[in-house]
Amino acid sequence: MTGxxxxxxxxxxxxxxxxxxxxxxxxxxxxxxxVAPYKSQNMSNNAAVCxxxxxxxxxxxxxxxxxxxxxxxxxxxxxxKPEADSRSQIIVMGKPYANLSAxxxxxxxxxxxxxxxxxxxDLREEYDLVIIEGAxxxxxxNLKRGDIVNMSxxxxxxxxxxxxxxxxxxxxxxQLLGTLWLMDPDELKLIKGLIVNKFRGDIxxxxxxxxxxxxxxxxxxxxxVPYVHHSIPEEDAVAIEAQNFVPTAEGDIDIVVIRLPRIxxxxxxxxxxxxxxxxxxxxxxxxxxxxxxxIILPGTKSTIADLKFLKDRGLFTAxxxxxxxxxxxxxxxxxxxxxxxxxxxxxxxxxxxxKMEGLGLLPTETIFQKEKATHRIMAKINSEDxxxxxxxxxxxxxxxxxMGTSQLMETSHWLxxxxxxxxxxxxxxxxxSEDGKVWGCYIHxxxxxxxxxxxxxxxxGWQELEANSSDPFFTSxxxxxxxxxxxxxxxxxxxxxxxx
Numbered sequence: 001m002t003g004x005x006x007x008x009x010x011x012x013x014x015x016x017x018x019x020x021x022x023x024x025x026x027x028x029x030x031x032x033x034x035v036a037p038y039k040s041q042n043m044s045n046n047a048a049v050c051x052x053x054x055x056x057x058x059x060x061x062x063x064x065x066x067x068x069x070x071x072x073x074x075x076x077x078x079x080x081k082p083e084a085d086s087r088s089q090i091i092v093m094g095k096p097y098a099n100l101s102a103x104x105x106x107x108x109x110x111x112x113x114x115x116x117x118x119x120x121x122d123l124r125e126e127y128d129l130v131i132i133e134g135a136x137x138x139x140x141x142n143l144k145r146g147d148i149v150n151m152s153x154x155x156x157x158x159x160x161x162x163x164x165x166x167x168x169x170x171x172x173x174x175q176l177l178g179t180l181w182l183m184d185p186d187e188l189k190l191i192k193g194l195i196v197n198k199f200r201g202d203i204x205x206x207x208x209x210x211x212x213x214x215x216x217x218x219x220x221x222x223x224x225v226p227y228v229h230h231s232i233p234e235e236d237a238v239a240i241e242a243q244n245f246v247p248t249a250e251g252d253i254d255i256v257v258i259r260l261p262r263i264x265x266x267x268x269x270x271x272x273x274x275x276x277x278x279x280x281x282x283x284x285x286x287x288x289x290x291x292x293x294x295i296i297l298p299g300t301k302s303t304i305a306d307l308k309f310l311k312d313r314g315l316f317t318a319x320x321x322x323x324x325x326x327x328x329x330x331x332x333x334x335x336x337x338x339x340x341x342x343x344x345x346x347x348x349x350x351x352x353x354x355k356m357e358g359l360g361l362l363p364t365e366t367i368f369q370k371e372k373a374t375h376r377i378m379a380k381i382n383s384e385d386x387x388x389x390x391x392x393x394x395x396x397x398x399x400x401x402x403m404g405t406s407q408l409m410e411t412s413h414w415l416x417x418x419x420x421x422x423x424x425x426x427x428x429x430x431x432x433s434e435d436g437k438v439w440g441c442y443i444h445x446x447x448x449x450x451x452x453x454x455x456x457x458x459x460x461g462w463q464e465l466e467a468n469s470s471d472p473f474f475t476s477x478x479x480x481x482x483x484x485x486x487x488x489x490x491x492x493x494x495x496x497x498x499x500x
Contacts, residue, residue: 002124002125003034003036003123003124003125003126003127003128003129003130004128004129004130004497004498004499005120005124005129005130005131005132005157005158005159005160006024006129006130006131006132006159006160006162006493006496006497007131007132007133007134007153007154007157007159007160007161007162007190008020008021008024008131008132008133008134008161008162008164008195009134009137009138009150009151009154009161009162009163009164010134010136010137010163010164010165010166011137011139011163011164011165011166011175011176011178011179012136012137012166012169012175013135013136013137014166015164015165015166015175015197016164016166016197016198016225017133017134017135017164018059018062018063018133019228019230019232019480020162020164020195020197020225020484021037021059021063021131021132021133022037022059022062022063022066022232022477022480023066023480023481023483023484023485024131024484025037025063025064025066025067025131026066026067026477026478026480026481027481027484027485027490028129028131028499029066029067029068030481033128033129033499034069034126034127034128034129035067035069035127035128035129035130035131036064036067036069036074036075036123036126036127036129036130036131037060037063037064037066037067037075037130037131037132037133038060038074038075038076038119038120038123038130038131038132038133039057039059039060039075039076039132039133039134039135039149040076040077040078040116040117040119040120040132040148040149040153041077041078041079041080041112041116041135041148041149042056042057042059042060042076042078042079042080042135043079043080043081043082043088043135044057044058044059044079044080044081045081045082045262045263045264045265045299045301046058046059046264046265046266046267047079047081047091047264047265047401048061048062048071048399049374049375049376049399049400049401050070050071050072050073050094050376051070051071051376051421051422052094052421052422053094053374053375053376053420053421054072054073054093054094054095054374055073055079055091055094055095055374055401056071056072056073056075056076056079056091056094057076057079058265058267059133060075060076060133061075062232063075063131063133065477066477066481073093073094073119074093074119074120074122074123075119075123077092077093077115077116077119078090078091078092078112078115078116078148079091079092080105081264081301082262082301083099083262083301083302083350086101086102086103087099087100087101087102088100088102088105089301090105090108092112092115093115093119094374096372106146109146109148112148113148113152116148116149116153117153117156120132120153120156120157124157128499129497129499130157132153132154132157132159134149134150134151134153134154135149135150136150137150137179138150138151138163138179138183138187139178139179139182139183141182151183151187151190154187154190155186155187155190158190159190160190160192160193160496160497161190161191161192162191162192162193162194162195162222163176163179163180163191163193163194163195163219164194164195164196164197165179165194165195165196165197166197166198167196167197167198167199167206168197168198168199168200168227169198172196172209172213173209173212173213173216176194176196176213176217177213177216177217180217180219191219192219192220192496193219193220193221193222193223193489193492193493193496194213194214194217194219194220194221194222195221195222195223195224195225195488196209196210196213196221196223196224196225197225198225198226198227199224199225199226199227200226200227203224203226206224210224220489220492222488222489222492222493223484223487223488223489224487225483225484225487225488226483226487228479228480228483228484230476230479230480232476232477232480252277252278252279253277253278253279253293253294253457253460253461253462254279254281254290254291254292254293255269255272255278255279255280255281255292255293255294255295255296256281256282256283256288256289256290256292256294256295256296257269257280257281257282257283257295257296257298258282258283258284258295258296258297258298258310258315258319258335259282259283259284260284260297260298260300260306260309260334261305261306261309262300262301262302262305262306263298263299263300263306264298264299264300264301264333264334264401265298265299265332265333265401265444266282266298266299268298268299268332268444268445268446268447269296269298269447271447271448271450271453272447272453272457275453275457275462276465277462277463277465278457278462284313284315285313285314285315286313286314286315286317286318289318289322292322292327293328293460293461294327294328294329294330294460295319295322295327295328295329295330296329296330296331296332296335297319297329297330297331297332297334297335297336297338297339297440298332298333298334298335299332299333299334299335299401299444300333300334300335301334302334302350303334303337303338303343303350303366303368303404304343304345304350304356305350306334306338307338307343307356307358308356310338310359316359319359319361320359320360320361323361323437323438326437327437328437328438328459328460329361329437329438330438330439330440331362331439331440332440332441332442332443332444332446333400333401333402333442333443333444334402335440336362336364336406336430336431336440336441336442337358337364337366337404337406338358338359339358339359339361339362339364339431339438339440340358340359340360340361340362340363340364340365340366340406340431341357341358341360341362341363341364341365341409342355342356342357342358342365342366343355343356343358343365343366343367343368343404344365344366344367344368345367345368346367346368347368347369347370349368349369349370349403349404350368350403361433361438362431362432362433362438362439362440363408363409363410363411363431364406364407364408364409364431365406365407365409366404366405366406366407367404367405367407368403368404369403369404369405370403371403372401372402372403373400373401373402373403373442374399374400374401375399375400375420375421376397376398376399376420376421376422377397377398377399377400377417377419377420377443378395378396378397378417378418378419379395379396379397379398379415379416379417379418379419379429379443380393380395380396380415380416380418381393381396381414381415381416382412382413382414382415382416382428383412383414383432385432385434385436386432386434386435386436386459387436387455387456387458387459388414388432388436388455390451390455390458391451391452391455392451394449394451394452395418396415396443396446396449396452397445397448397449398443398444398445398446398448398449399443399444399445400420400442400443400444401444402442406431406442408428408431411431411432411434412428413428413429413430413431414430414431414432414439414441415428415429415430415441415443416428416429417429417443429441429442429443430442430443436459
């Protein structure tokens, strides 16, 4: 039997589509249905790696976990990873396909449409319900001809569609009603419910708003969903772009992450931010560093371009001075490459710049290569020096997504990768200064390992409180699902889907 489908689209980017789909995945899977997420085309540098080494969007990976299933590339068959303002690396079914400009991308539409629809068909053969996420807005009139992610997918699957608007941004009426009024009649007939998302305050004060929306839109409002605070990874860098500098409370560990223009996988630092008395700030100016406990250089989709950004903004020298004054500096993936002496790109994999000087804080030299490494990994600590002595021999888990290798000129690697994509290997990774203050490696998800995270935080002066046995990620999944289940008209949704 072919599985049912339900689609969530939004009035704009960051209207909360990903979180709504995550919550719905959790709700229906808790009811006992076999549920899978799906987004035909995603644009995000926050990616994750499936068990077979395939790369998909972080949102769909998280949604699969909410369903209690293993993520697969069928859930996000096309992933666009922006490298510049008008160029992206195209990932198709988890593997690099091409590096294309926006104009050239649409020339591949017919082929990509076939791949996207087959992935959806395959999911529907395996699951009772596939919950589909749209992208941006379905009413972007200039983009509709090339649409392979919004109403074209809804029409292909004949999926009932829920339209969500973000009331926290204001303008909920023009958001929802304007979107409806710009839709074609054959698209409009698929819209079965409106969601007022991210509501703060007394919901009863908006009951007259519901009446207005239903009267003018002709479609039922099926829920007013509250603004939900959660520990679920964000999909887009929009979540960190608006953060401003605010002095950290006395006694807190203040961790500064450099907000690179092409930042990727910034969810690496969510586990740090979820710890008590630890604050993670994203900054792009030297004056915002303040009295930071540590600076982290995150992953990036374009290391050389973002290294140039550091120099142009004065952050390059500021980070070096911070280290000289005894500060802790960490680099993950692209950030690790920046910490070394130099970065070379002889094949123009990332840039036309053949070679660029690094920060010189670690004795490494990086060379970009055409082949991309994407693996889930298991690793172990090689060193018993500095704060690493507290980590012991407990295995480290995480994942790799990179296109370069870094050669260590002095000392030895502090990490040894023992497993890649389920296969035994012996690959050295990482570099660390003698005092343990400066270190880096290619492994994303490193701070999800609580023993490693706590050992590093203690080296910064953090005092661990009483251990909490619950996992904040899965606790957040259930909290989000609980809030949505109370807010949405679930009997209506079940009848809409004709679920037994």
